[in-house]
Amino acid sequence: MQVLILGGDGYLGWPTAMHFAAAGHNVLAVDNYARRNLARATRSEPLIDNPNLHDRCELYRAQTNHGIEVRIGDCADYRFLAAIAAEFQPQVIVHYAEQPSAPYSMIDFEAARFTLNNNLNTTFNVLWAMLEHAPDCHLIKLGTMGEYGTPNIDIEEGWLEIEHRGRKDKFLFPRQAGSLYHTTKVLDTDLIWFYVRTYGLRVTDLMQGPVYGLITDQSRLDPGLYPNFHYDDIFGTVLNRFLVQAVAGVPLTVYGEGGQTRGYLNLIDTLQCIELAASSPPGKGELRIFNQFTETFSVLELADRVKDAGRDIGLDVAIKRIDNPRKEMEQHYYNPSFTGLKQLGLKSHLLTEDVLVGMLSEIMRHKDKVDIRKIMPRVAWRQN
């Protein structure tokens, strides 16, 4: 297949590019290094230096003989993206090309405006590039479980049948997100659903929870192939951050009461999910939505697990509750369903003690690179 990966330099994009290339597909990875630039600007560089995308691809080809094409440019620029769609004729587009940080989106006007425009315009351009150049292409869009927020009802997979005063209809499941970043994903979903039902596009929208991990079947070949691994308060997902804190000997920073519950998954399961979605596309005019996680934890449970795993390898891990910089419920109902991807055949890799110990051991090899100034929250949701 012709597989176009937008945001192909990212934490998920790069492993996805390698994964599809390993399976024998023709892969084109597109990125504008926006996340690298934002990470540097906010002093949030990843734990391990990553070669640039061209160099990563050369390294990967040297290791595996699989090629990955690269184009550097901005998907929010329609001429750039449309030319790629016309020339490459993708059969699958995996769209990760968004500003991915909730705290970044809450810094100030400029960061918020960039997040809104980058994310919406990229999604809009992807839809139009499909309309104009690849109408049969299957778009796999990365949404987030955060679109749903923390409703007091069970979270279904994307859609909800509503009965009201004796009549019924089916709608997108209500969405109410906790940051501007997550809200841009809500807007993406609204926009995608409009173009899908109006023009008969085919789209899979994946409502993914926070991802952890850095080792995949491909990245394990060489540290130069590792995905960017952020452990800071802005670009680091919570479990990755806790693991680095444990290794660095600083207390795990639990925001508030720590009862915030989310659905998590291992990076290797993200790759499985994308592959499963790609190999069984939805029909024309269908917006197929899957919830994408494998198990739910509260933040405090995650911290406890890291503490336990740390003890097994001689790390004395402390947990410290700090004022919550976010505006979110710290105790809430959370019962999301997760069936669609399992029905497609997903075999979950759960967060066992072994997995945690493996990640801690890997991070310990890079312990000297940890900058503990990156760990404490620097962005608050409330303006006072």
Added chain:
Amino acid sequence: MQVLILGGDGYLGWPTAMHFAAAGHNVLAVDNYARRNLARATRSEPLIDNPNLHDRCELYRAQTNHGIEVRIGDCADYRFLAAIAAEFQPQVIVHYAEQPSAPYSMIDFEAARFTLNNNLNTTFNVLWAMLEHAPDCHLIKLGTMGEYGTPNIDIEEGWLEIEHRGRKDKFLFPRQAGSLYHTTKVLDTDLIWFYVRTYGLRVTDLMQGPVYGLITDQSRLDPGLYPNFHYDDIFGTVLNRFLVQAVAGVPLTVYGEGGQTRGYLNLIDTLQCIELAASSPPGKGELRIFNQFTETFSVLELADRVKDAGRDIGLDVAIKRIDNPRKEMEQHYYNPSFTGLKQLGLKSHLLTEDVLVGMLSEIMRHKDKVDIRKIMPRVAWRQN
């Protein structure tokens, strides 16, 4: 009160500016003439030439002694809007500054992209201008009944309590619009609700149906004070278009079966609604949503009423069903509630024979200006 009208040159914006000025408020009208420029570019000029905004204000002052301040500029430019908010210190912002045409938004990529960026960025800038310069200000935002689409359940006013598997929560009423323009209003609502609940802003979002009419207590003083009256397929709302067709002696163009039902209201009731909302603001952190229409009609009912009114004054009005250029249900359930604005005191002006005859008579005075080339649909929803 300090009343800031964004889109103050528009079909609703200009009558609103006069209305608040007549009531003794300090009014600042802001516009960048985007709608005038788009109308000229698409050969959709209004029936009656409108003086520019400065000249309208001079004329209005000459007639009434009420001043209206004017600033010409782009609300999608944050520096421009933020400076106005800081200087004028609005207590009420009425936000009409959006590309208002569904067909325009469906022309091509460029028109769609302009609609998305203009509408979203203007709303985003308004929210930030409030956060940074007028946090207690009451924003009155013009949404549209079109945000809801045509669901198979009763349409409540903005919100819906959902019971699902024995648990309950309250959400924004499901939204699923029929054009990109209407979809941008859905995105506006999502964005506004995020900023309201996160930062405690106060907002009234008005889900308005199509408006008709051109005579208000202020515009009647001089034809130079008339709002821009579009009768074309792009900027003309359906009833205004039918009235001009009746006068011009061309058949009323009913799209498809004509069973499309919507909630309509007279321009003078729009002014009442805005005034009622302004005089009783919601609390901080409240997103108050009202449905804003006074009665519902199918398109065919509207055409029949125009035909009947025309006969009374000697016009031989024909009705012609044409292929529907839009993608919409032509027969559907439609039962929207409409209570909030009535509770605030709205006295509805219904679409009586007298009202129709009055509008027809007014338009007949300008019959020589009708360009019937502007009437047939020039924009189709489907790409084939």
